[in-house]
Amino acid sequence: MRTVTDDERRARIGVRHALATAAPGVEAAVRAVTCLHATEASSIYLSAYARSRADRASISDALFGRRTVVRQLAMRRTAFAFPVDLLAAARGSASARVVRQMTARLAKDAELAGIDDGPAWVDRRCAEALEAIREAPGTTAQLRARLPELNTRIAAEGRPTVLAPAGSRVVSVLAASGSVVRGDNAGRWQVSRPVWTAVEQWLGEDPGVLDEREGYRELVRRWLWSFGPGTEDDLVWWLGATKTAVRRALDDVGATPALLEDGTPAWLHPDDAEEVRLDEGWAALLPTLDPTTMGWRRRDFYLGNRGPQLFDGAGNAGPTAWWNGRIVGTWTQQPDGTVEVVPIEPVPRAVAAALEEEAARLTAWFDGDVVATGYVPPIVRGRVSRGSGEASAR
Template sequence: MRKVTDDERRDRIGLRHALATAAPGVEDAVRAVTCLHATEASSIYLSAYARSRAVRASISDALFGRRTVVRQLAMRRTVFAFPVDLFAAARGSASARVARQMTARLAKDAELAGIDDGPAWVADRCSEALAAIRDESGTTAQLRARIPELSTRIAAEGRPTVLAPVGSRVLSVLAAGGSVLRGENAGRWQTSRPVWTAVEQWLGEDPGVLEERAGYRELVRRWLWSFGPGTEDDLVWWLGATKTAVRRALDDVGATPALLEDGTPAWLHPDDQEEVRLDGDWAALLPTLDPTTMGWRRRDFYLGDHGPHLFDGAGNAGPTAWWNGRIVGTWTQQADGTVEVVAIDPLPRAAVRALDQEAAKLTAWFDGERVATGYVSPLIQGRVSRGAGASGR
């Protein structure tokens, strides 16, 4: 059984995640990490840029022109940007699990609001909304205006004393099921105002649904290549699935047992037996909830004891600065759009220079635009930017 050291794991991040050497295109950048986090609209662009150096127009073209990357509600009720050829696998496994959970919760809340048959009511609302979307795509607000039932107010999920229109929850159920997709964006690239579109209209045809077992197998196969070696707990967390589903998928993939540096049992892709080594230094600036930052449950080998500086109480990470496979700080924008790197500890001169160069490149890519995030690292909460540079002087 091969032991994979922490040094090798950090080299794997640089190579497999297209951070040490840029991917040739947007689609390759997405595949490098299996899929991109898309909770914040800007993160898709920033994650793709970090791995391919693509301009915003090329990233938008992949999303809305070529439509080779699709946004889909999936693992852990999170929106991801998937390569289109992985959509059917996610739709039948992780997304289907989320759809069942959301449907059941919505039906329960409907009955608490006095509706007699919650499941039937949800099914009717979903059918009406899907028919309306197939007739004409629309934003949530536009669909509520066309379908009065979507303005029915029931208890907001998790907030029983707050009443809210049911439209967004009905559309989320449809989106998790994959019958509708987040099509064009009615907002700017930094914001998310999806125009809900039937899947067959957005992609030209319905790509189908892999059954659950096959779907999990494909997700695990790709995750192992991008993130392996990983533990069973890493996969259970990343997929938001059960241990039974993960163990079955690992068996179906033919995953190879391995050991982490501390002796913890882990798994490798069956075609990934050779040692991976990387010559040379690398630096990267990654956005909020980037897949590299959020790819494992056990993060000590790249995070160390820096978690409290970068993650909130719910386990969400803000922007991160990386040096040779370790998170060493965060980054933010000043009022004029200039990117500033904020290190946690003093860094070597080579790291300072490399991260400041990355900050200059990202500043130019922003071209004066600023991006707000809902996940501000504790390290910079309340901080007044002083133009300190990567060393935090």
């Protein structure tokens, strides 16, 4: 059984995630990490840029022109940007699990608000909304204006004594099912205002749905190539799935057992027998919830003890600065769009220079635009709260 050292795992990040050498295009950049996190609209652009050096027009074309990258609610009730050929797998496995959870909760909250037969009510609202979207795509606000029933106030999720309009949750169920997708964006590139569109209208045909077992097998197969070696717990967390589903998928894939440096059992893609080496150092500035930062549950080999400075209490990461497979800090923007690196601890002069070069490239790419994030790293919040007047260090 092969042991994969931490050094090799860090080299794999540089090679497999297209961070040491740029991918040949947006689609290749997405495939390098299986799919991109899409919780924040800007993260899709920044993650794709970090791996391909593509400009915003090229990334927008993949999303809205060629439509080769499609946003879909999937693992852990999170929005991701998938290569279009992976949609059927996601819809049948991770997304289907989310649909069941969301539908049951929505029905329960409807009944808490006094609606009889919550499941039937949810079915009716979803059917009406889907028909309306097929007739004319629209934002959630536009759909609520056209369908008064979507304004029905039901118990808010997690707050049963608070009532809120049901429209956004009904649309989210449809989005998780894959029957509708986030089509055009009614906001600027860094703001998410999706125009909900029937999937067959957006893509020209329905991409289909694999059964659950096939879907998980394909997701696990691609994850192993991008992120392997990984543990069973890594996969359970990443997929938001059960251990039973993960173990079955690993068996179906024919995953190869391996050991991490500390002896922990892990898994590799069945075709991943050769050691991955990388002799050149590399620097990267990655956005909030980037797939490299969020790809494993166990993050010691690239994060060390820096988690409390970069991750919130729920395990979500803001922007990160990387050197040679390790997170060494974060980055922020000044009001004029200038990107500045915030190291967690002193770094060698050559590393600082490489990170500043990345910051200069990213500043030019932003071209004056400023991106806000809902996941500000604790180290940056701490600097601001002390009244330094700066959220970054030169």
